[in-house]
Each structure stands twice: as C-alpha cells, then as structure tokens.
Amino acid sequence: MKLAKFIFGDPLKTENIASERLTKIKALAIFSSDVLSSVAYATEEILLALGLALSFAFSMPIAETIVGLLFVIVASYWQTIKAYPSGGGAFVVAKENLGEFWGLIAGSALLIDYTLTVTVSLSAGATAIISAFPSLLGSSVSICLIVLLLVVVSNLRGARESANALSVPTYFFIALMLGMIIYGAFFLETPPPRMAPREIAPSAFSFAILAVILRAFASGCSALTGIEAISSGAPAFKKPQYKNAQITLLFMAAILSSMFIGITFLANKYGIIPNYKESVLSQVARNVFGSGALYYATQLATACILFLAANTAFAGFPRLASVLAEKKYLPTRFAKLGDRLAFSNGIVFLALLATFLIIIFKADSRLLIPLYSLGVFTSYTLSQAGMVRHWIKNRGRGWRSKAALNAFGSFVSFATLLVIIDAKFMKGAWIVLIVAPILFYAMKKINRRYKATDTELDLKNGGISGLLRPVKDIRPKVIVPVSRIHKGTLAALRFAASLSDDVRAAAVNVNQNEINRLKLTWRAMNFSIPLVILKSPYRSVVSPLLDFLYEQDDRNPEKGKTIVVMPSFVPGKFWQNILHNQTATIFKTTLMYKRQKSEQTRVIVEIPYRMK
C-alpha cells in the first residue's frame, strides 16, 4: 500500500478536477507529440515506398501534397473545436450527426488507432535509440516494454503532472529539428551526389509509376495521425477552451509541416537511402551535425518525443473509453475515475493491449505502420462528414461555406482512405479490417445488454405489486444448512428463529459418523428447531440442499419463497481458506446462477463467523 502511494501519489479529491486544466504550452506537449513525432518515420516510409529510382524526383512533391492535406484537415477541425467545446472527437461528432452506426465505426477506428499509436511510437523510439547505439540491436522489445511501464505509471499519477514532467523534451525536440533544418538547408553545401538520380528518374509518366507514387503517398500519410487528439481533448484546455485549442492546433500544424518538409528536403539533399540498421532521420542528423554531441542530442530528443506520443494515446484512449462507457458501449468501469483522477481502468487495459502487440510484432515499426493510418483516416472522414450534417441541421452565420469546407475535408480524407486501403491491404491493413468489425459488434452487444438490464429492472415494467406487498404479518419459511454445531451455527439459528417460527435446519449425510454426532449434540442442546437429515448417495452437498430448498418452496406457497440462513466461516487470514471447504459459498453461488421456476429474487442471509 505504501509502495503504491509512493509510485502513484496520494489520492486526489474529486473537487480538484477543475484545476487539472492545461495551458496552451502544456497542451501542445501532451496533444501534439503524436503528430510531431511522426516526422521520425514519415519521410522514411515515403522513401521506402518510392525506392531508389523515384525518390529524388517525387519525395518532395509527395511531402508537399501531404502538408496540403494536413491544412485541409486542420481547417476542418478548427471548425469542429468551436462547435464542440466539450470535446469533438470523431465518435461524438459522428454519433450525434450521423447516428449510432457511424459513431460506433468511428469509435472502433479510434480505439484501434490509439492502441497502434502507442505501439508504433514506442517501436520507432526504440529504433531511434538503437540507431544511435548500434550495440543495442536486438533489444527493441525490452526497450519498448520498459518505456511503456514508465508511461503507464506517469499516466496513473494523473494528467497535469505528466504535462509538467514531459513538456520540456517536446520543445527540445522542436528546437533541435528546426535548428537542424535551418542549419542543414541554408548553411551547409550540397554534397556531390553519390549517383546521378536525375538520370534514373523517368521521363514518361506511366500507370505503374502512378501506383508507386500513390503507395508512397499512403505511407507518408502516417505523418497525419493524431490531429484528432486536440479536438477530442478540448475540455482539458484552460478557458477560453475553444480559442486555446484552436490556436494550439494551428501551431501544431505549422510546426509539423515545416519539420516534415525540411527533413524530406534534407534527405534528398544528402541522397539518403533507408536501411534496416539506422533510421533516415538519424542519417540526416549525422550528415548535418556529424557524430558529435548534437547528433546524440537529436536522437535522444527523437526518442523522447516518440515516447511522448505513446503518452498522447494514454491521454486519448482512456478518455474515449470513458465516453463510450458513459454511453454504455463499453463496461461502465471504464468511466470510473481512479484515485488520481485518471481513468485508471482504461490506462491499464491499453497497457495490456500494447504489451501484447509489441511482443507479437517484435517492436518493428515497419510492420506496424501499414496497420496505422487506416483507422485514422476512417475517423477523419466520419468526423468531418458529421460536421457537414451538423451545419445543415443547425445553420447559423455562414453555414454554407463552413459545410463546404468540412465536406471538402471529408472527401479528401475519404479519398486518402481508399488509397491507403489499396496500398496497405496485403501488408497488414487486413488485420484492422477484421478487428474493427469485431469491436463494433462487441460494443453493439454490450449496449443491447445494458439496455435490456435497464428495461428489466425498470419499475414501470410490471412486477412491482408483488415487491411492494407488505410482509410483516407473514412468517416466512426458513432453512438453515448446518454441518456441525459451533458458534457460527448458533448465531445463524438464532437469527433464523428471530425471522420466523417456521425454521428447519438441514444437514447433508455425507459421513454417517458425523451425522450421528450432530444428532446427539442437537438433542443435547434441546433446540426447538427440527433437524432434517438429507440423503446424499453420491456425496454431493449442494444438490440435496437445493432439492430440499425447492421442496420447501412448494410447501405452503402462499408464504413466499423460502429464506436461506447460512452460517459461513471466515478464516483470520486469507490463505487459510484452502483449509476449509467453503460449502456455503458454493451453495450460494449455485443458488444465484441456477435457474428455477422463473425465480428472480431470493433472500439469502449470511452470518459470517470470523476467526480472531
């Protein structure tokens, strides 16, 4: 207990929740690390997809197109933040405007997306470390799991503290990247080309080349994951919430685009070729900074921001899960705030999922990225389509142009989604296309179950008359299962006698000697309660008791169902439970789950006798 307090901090009072708000500076660190960190792998993905022959000619145009796409989506979300100041995640927007079906599709996509953000970012972070220290080659799974543990603990401590501790490295990364780009682009000379890529570049434009370019575009779109985070996290901002969120979004987009374009430019300038030992970003940094302290600082900062990106998902996933749980699409425990005002259940669940994926995919980000953008662009498409419906329904000043902007954003996102599915299906995107519908169906099923429960428990749906009937006049039938006479049994018999005059004690005959002893004691104690001995040819204790109970129910049915009063034995220490057969517990559980004659309530009185 003390250790837990030291690690996770003292419990926080619920009233503290208002003060857990984020300034723009801190919010940028928490919500933007996902987007910004993707520059660590996005350029590399483009170069990998294009291959040596096409890189030089097409990597820059592709990066510029992606930045264009970024600004379309950002403009679209700029509107969403203002329209949904209480958190405009894709799930909320799609559900409210397009209905439950599309909302749940967006919800499934986002849950998968957050999970993949954790695994991709941790894996890429491990790659950044290994690029700098090649001797660590092969231990990326261990690195990921250690960092995951740290991220989980910091999140269980609560949101504000993590922002304090973690906003420094984000700005450190931004400063190093922009410095590297400015220094590399404007102050260093272009090295002589290792080969003449311009000669290899095609002069004729063919469909095969178009396919490669589209694939590279799809790969590069991994840069655009995580824009959602600010929009759905809007309530965590300090007031004025929506203004602060919008400004943060814009800053994020500006920083991302300059870094992405800059790194792609430098990769071209130095003719960098992706390899499996060192990341492209590491090669760029080595070219600009040499192999000195600044290079190592860059790698460290890259690893840090990638780990922060995993942290972003640990802010987003539990928040979304809690929204889904409040609307009863997930078990309600995901909506419960933990001791430190964090959604602990969601955090722990996400940690388990991520551990599983890291082990399965061996922490290889190149295997994970193809699964990645699919969910992201599904939610972008649905969220912006929802906004179009929102404007059509609510109108207001300039609604036409707003709807047009969101419609354009949705269309562009959808087109990107199709490109991604086409390019990545065989490389792993099929996994997402299997998991998402399962998740969707599970949420539907959970929701149906909760609704059925509410309907059945609702007082309006009949059955109250019997429940409200007064019972004081009727002395109910009571049975007391006993095995031998001790203080616990006496307490149970005494309570049973206080309930009714119609009490019977029942003992199951498993061992004739014990029954004889019990009978003797019973006679000696001179009880007024009759003792019934139940036969048990097969030595079961529970089923003869159940039979006897139902037999009693049938006797004088006007007295209602028989009440069960059970002595139960609680050892002083938990391990001592293995010494006792706990028949009472088994009997009670059987009684609760066994269906008999449409019975719904049955009074079970437990008299726990606790050892000192």
Added chain:
Amino acid sequence: MKLAKFIFGDPLKTENIASERLTKIKALAIFSSDVLSSVAYATEEILLALGLALSFAFSMPIAETIVGLLFVIVASYWQTIKAYPSGGGAFVVAKENLGEFWGLIAGSALLIDYTLTVTVSLSAGATAIISAFPSLLGSSVSICLIVLLLVVVSNLRGARESANALSVPTYFFIALMLGMIIYGAFFLETPPPRMAPREIAPSAFSFAILAVILRAFASGCSALTGIEAISSGAPAFKKPQYKNAQITLLFMAAILSSMFIGITFLANKYGIIPNYKESVLSQVARNVFGSGALYYATQLATACILFLAANTAFAGFPRLASVLAEKKYLPTRFAKLGDRLAFSNGIVFLALLATFLIIIFKADSRLLIPLYSLGVFTSYTLSQAGMVRHWIKNRGRGWRSKAALNAFGSFVSFATLLVIIDAKFMKGAWIVLIVAPILFYAMKKINRRYKATDTELDLKNGGISGLLRPVKDIRPKVIVPVSRIHKGTLAALRFAASLSDDVRAAAVNVNQNEINRLKLTWRAMNFSIPLVILKSPYRSVVSPLLDFLYEQDDRNPEKGKTIVVMPSFVPGKFWQNILHNQTATIFKTTLMYKRQKSEQTRVIVEIPYRMK
C-alpha cells in the same frame, strides 16, 4: 458434463464402497508394479555405479545383498500387516507408536516417495520405449505426459476398474521376464567375453573400492521401493484381508528377487555396458531374444509395468493424503471421496506435482533416481522402529522374537539410509533433505490451525450466552446500501422493512447527477425509509459505507450490531459480470475480512436479483 461422464464414468453411490475390494491377483497387479518394475533400472544403476572395472566382480554379490535386505524388510512388514489390518502405512505405525513428530517425518517421506515413484517410473517407461524405437529419442517428456494423462483418468474412474484393465500387463511382464531369464541362463551359451574383465578386477581390497561398492549398493536399493504399498493398502484386499495381503507380499518378494538376480546375472553373462541410448534391460533382452517380436514384446511389457508403477503411486498417494487429511495434517478436502469413490483431489494434486517434476527433470530417470530411495528407507526405518515399540507396549505371544525381527529390520534399513545419504547427497538427495522439512513444517502448521479453529468455535469456550439470547423483541438496526431504484432495490427495502422499523438506506455520492436523480425518485416513491447520502471525496464506494455502518453500530448499542441488507445483481450469463461493477460483492468481502472492534458475527442479507 456429458463428456466428463463418458471419460470418468457415472457417479457411484457411497454404499458401493464395500464391493470395491481387490482379489490377490488384482492386488498384486496394483500394489506390486512399483517393486517389480524397478528391475527395469536397478541393475543398470548398479552397473553405472560400479563402472567397467568392478562390474563383473561385484554386481552379483551386491544384487544378492539387496535381495537379502528385501527379505528382512518383507519379514518385518509381514508382521505389520497382521498388526495393522486397517492399513499399516509408515505414517500410521510411526505416529501411533513413536508419536506425532516421527509420524509426520514418515508421512513427509512417503508423500515425496510416491511423487518420485510416478516421475521415475514414467521416465523409465519412456526410456524403455525409446530403447526399442530410437527414432523417438528426445520426446521422452511428451511420452511421459501422455501416459500420465491416461493414468490420471483411469484413477479418477475408480480403483476396481483400473485393476481390471491393468492386471494383464503385469502378468505379461512377469512371464516374459522369467521366460527370458530361464531361457537366457540355462539354454543359451555364454558368448566369448568382449574383454577379460576378470583380469581388471582388483585383487586387493581397498577403501576406495569399498566406497564404490557402497555407492553401487545404494544405487541398487532403488529396487526396494514400494514394499510399503501392500502394507498401507491392506484394507483394499478381500477378506480375510491380512492373510491375503501377507500372501501377496510374499509372492511379490519371490518374483522380485528372481527377476532382479536373473537380470543382473544375464547382464554379467553378456558383458553389458550401460549407455545413454539403450537401457541395460533392453540390451539383455536383445541378446537373449534377438531383435524380433519377443524383444519388442519385452520392451512393451517393461514400459507397461513401469506405467503401472506410476499407477501404484496414484493408489497410494491419495490414500495417504486422505489419512493425513482426516487427522487434519492436510486440508480436509483430500479426505473427500469423488464421484467414482476415488480420492479425486489427491489424484489431481499428484498429477500436477508429477507434471512439474517431469518437465523440470526433462523425464530423465538417471537424474531422478538419486532422490528416490532416501524417502523410502526413511519410512521403512521409522515404520519398523514403530513396530518394535508396538510389541513392547502390547506384548502378546512371542512378542520378544517379533520385536527382535522388527528391530533388525529397522536397523538394517537405517544403515542403508545412511549409505544412501552418503552416496547420493551431492547427486540430488539434498533436494529431498530440503523439501521434506518444509512439508513437515507445513503439516504441523495446518494441524495447529485446525486445532485453533476447533477451540475457538467450541461452545464450551464461552461466548454462548450472547449467541443464545433471544432477539425477537429487539427490532435491530438495518442499513440498505442503494445506488439507484430498481426492482432489486425494492425487494431489498421490502425485506429490510419486514425485519425492523429502524431501517436506513445509504447512497454514496460519487456522481452528483446520479444522486440528484436518486433523491427525486426517492421522494416520488414516498418511502417511509430515510435516505442518507454519504460523501466520498475520493470516489470510493466501500469505505464511506463501512464508516456509516460502524457509526450505526455505535448508535443505541443495546440493539446489537447493524444488519446489512444488500440488493445484489446477478446477470443472466456469467460473462455479463464484466459489465457490472459488483460493488455489493466487494463491500461484503471487505466487511467479512476487515477486523473491527473484535466483531465476530454480523448478519449480511443478500437479495440477489437475477436477470432472465
């Protein structure tokens, strides 16, 4: 359920227990397989210990000494069987005559011994199979585990059936072995010696040689494990029990000694050298029978009897565990007869232990045998020492000579034990010398715990007056924890109102909206029961309820402890439990285990509301 019935058979009635008795023929198969099967490895162990140089000169004398030891022990046990017709296991004899301390040492030794019998026999059986089919080399663990599964299932089906199914291979093995020995010893010519062992044999007798000989003797004593089984299994024999058991014991000794001597003789005759691919017995059989059908039949029979030996332990271990459990040295569930009148808990527990050991020791019998004889000779020593005390106490006709015989047996066994410890300590016997005291201590501790429980629960030890006080006149204090109003809550409130006029409902304020809704409904329903709202700054549900409960206890203490009436929600299907927070269950468990003000009994009424 149906599958279980098909595998394990229909439940048997308790009254069938008398008919589960064994004839001599069947009992020999069940109880002697352990002893008889040891010829599969005992000769090999002697040859291994002696090494090439000494084998020819000393293996026969050592085998003859061991047979002499066998007859001393058998004579000793012959007396035990008659003196203890209800089962004279070492634990019973030692405890009754030497006291609890020595009894528990014997008990620990025997439990370890039975476990090792299973693992050694299965491993040696796998070796027999692999000797015949070298292509199976490397899969001994799998073979062991598959056979273990079969043995467990047949034992869970009950003792008599296993005897029926399994007595054939025992006699098949005996016939083949004796046939092989007679044919090999008397009808085949001695082959020319591969080398001249007589020349290598030492002419001078040194201490170094004595040490080797003692080590070989210790190794060969693995032939004598399992004599105990008939003595402790005596009650399973048909009447007259002790006569039948004695005769079976004698037959067993005769068969064992002829086989052991015969195989050692043949191993000498053919100059067989142990190797790690083929067992010595397999080499002997190949020399006598060639590599034809008879050879394969011998290997098959050897494997079968070794697997039967594992079966012997599955008769002995659960029987001993049940005796220990009846005397409260082990959890009482080991004394419970299963559906098929077998001690199912002991069988399953032994199976888990054996699986663990097989995997740890990679099913290599040569690693396991050094651990083996230690426990066996400990129990022989103690059992016979106990018999000496028995005769001194009870006297009777010829008690002096009987005591002398048992004393001799005990002394010889003890001397052997010392030789075994000396020879085998470093090779693994130390494991037994660590595990046995732990087991001993655990049994002591369990026994103390049971005794403390009995004392505390005993009515003679005060505290009854309060328990017998009539309660009908006092209307107790009742609290009903509620979270929202549904049918389950109504049933609970209704029952609480029937118990007393002093009822309070308590709701914990975790979510202000829900509390407001609850208050509204409460007012609308017009209950006469007051609703108390409990503050919970840290969002815990259980601790405010506990505080409230103890506060109620302190109010008007003359009314006794507050009764808790809880609505509890039982979903229609078990998996649906994950959808509900089950606060009632957590509250109840906390209440049961949390110690407060020396409270021992507290009435907890559960009103389970079950979904359709």
